[in-house]
Amino acid sequence: MTERTISVNYLARVEGEGALRVRIHDRSVEDVELRIFEPPRFFEAFLRGREYSEAPDITARICGICPVAYQMSSCHAMERALGMTVAGPIRELRRLLYCGEWIESHALHIYLLHAPDFLGYPDAIRLAADHPDAVKRGLELKKAGNALMRLLGGREIHPINVRVGGFYRCPTRDELAGTRPMVEGALRLAEETARFVAGFDFPDFEESYEFVSLGHPTEYPMNEGDIVSSRGLRIPQDRFEDAFEEVQVRHSNALQAVRKGGGSYLVGPMARYALNYERLSAGAKAMAKEVGLPPVVSNPYRSIVVRAIETIYACEEALRIIDEYRPPERPWVPPPALTGAKVGAAATEAPRGLLFHRYRLEPPGRIVEARIVAPTSQNQKRIEDDLRHLVSRSLDLDQQALTFACERAIRNHDPCISCATHFLNLELVRD
């Protein structure tokens, strides 16, 4: 009998603090634990007692990489509770802000976190010594996403311009039009990115995923749509908790989400792409064809190409919004008074996938309960499943090679551990 353990005490090139432990007994994988030791920050507890208007600024602080996602999900959830909708140019500007975040976050992952794995470097800095043009292209692309976020949000990390009902200040037509050359440049960089990453060597590894994302009849999903899955699920956003549940496991400070009565599932770019391929922009679809990316991708290593295609989409969508923009009369829709206790729930598409928020409010506007389910908590169990399959077919690799293979398999899914730890299942017990 032989025991073998693979451990990584601090995963690198992921956001937040995580570790990995795999236990192998007699050539069979006994245990796979993606251990999240990032300390909990108790957001759901201290949101109680705050005003609903404070939630976009407070929940943004869950994640410095995708603050817009938190601002969007919280705004939509509050607007549902208040019985209001936001349409027209404000709706379009929210989408444009999200385009900025997708471009920034995808460029970060593609070039700084993921590409070094394919090209054999520990990081993008050392990658830049041999491939300066590639890394500079990535930084330039990332900068364009950040510039959109700065224009609409005031700054790229924790934007200050988002509020329930819309914005504090909307840009003028000229301000938006001024970004057009930059976004056109970003589109060309995104196209070069797709060609660049499609040329990488991809390990032969196909998984059978249940993909989950928003699905919208006419748009590639960001802020709106039903929750759909590749196994036939279609439910409105506020029924998320009927279909999915979270379980607490000993080895993680984050809860793991599963399909009720089912297993793990995957959210994020691969899921969005598989479920919404037809609603991609013409240029994004054309590039997928050019680089030979099929409409459903089930090799997680190729998620880097999917991110590049989504980045092209985000640039083309940004150009459309910039060209059609007419400033609204008011930068926000003033919310109506809250007339009684109300619950509002919403999900939007963070760069890493579905981000669900639910709040219970009491007049005049106080949050009495909050629940947040982040993309990485949903993917955690699915990442462990990938690892289990990877390790069981890679047992002949030496320790160092197998450890590296496991780290790579985790980075395929761009986990954001800072996000994942903020939703511990708190039950309030009153004496």
Add this chain to the structure above:
Amino acid sequence: MAVAHRPRLGVFKFASCDGCQLTLLDCEDELLAVAGAVEIAEFHEATSAALEGPYDVALVEGSVTTEDDAQRIREIRAQSRTLVTIGACATAGGIQALRNFGDVEEFRRVVYARPEYIHALGTSTPIKDHVPVDVELRGCPIDKQQLLEVISALLGRRAPNLPTESVCIECKRRGNVCVLVAHGTPCLGPVTQTGCGAICPAFHRGCYGCFGPQDTPNASSLAGKLGELGMAPSAVVRVFRTFNALAPAFREAADAAMKEGATP
């Protein structure tokens, strides 16, 4: 020929959102130059290569919320010539320090589904409560230009130029209309340290204090003004108790508003 010594840089994370260390990766135009001027010895978010200490400069993000982290910051301090705290979590405990306040009794009664799996202190505290800190960079998040200024200063062995005046000064320089005076919008600009670029007033909203108190704040006077503008004492408490709740001047202003009968 002697090889020039490149200062060794370590980037360390405690309880936080990763946004302040991301600010370094967001220096798209300067990142490769910075990386060429220093030796990145540890930066988990960016590299899978890690070198042993000691470090010439340690950038520390996040607050201390576990026993393990209280020990870890002492080890990092012992290995670091200059320790720089970056952001509101590291300098003032961050938003997660809300657990330290009036809510603490309620928080103590908050029970997890499986509390035995979780190891967390009842408090979130700034790094300076645990070890001496050489330079503080404020903000939630920090400002990119201020970060580059600190790195350049340390590389050039000079003191960094980090203004400690109020947001108001920067706001005037930027030519913003004063939202407090002209529109009656509650604004923490008069008591908040500059560094952000006065972006909130530029976007027609009041400053919410994410850089913490300026060097000579008169927070109680501002709290009175906020009351005149119609903010209830409980709202005044909340506005001072958000991202820099443990910073002394903000803490005192919130405590004073509490005494006026606010229920937080």
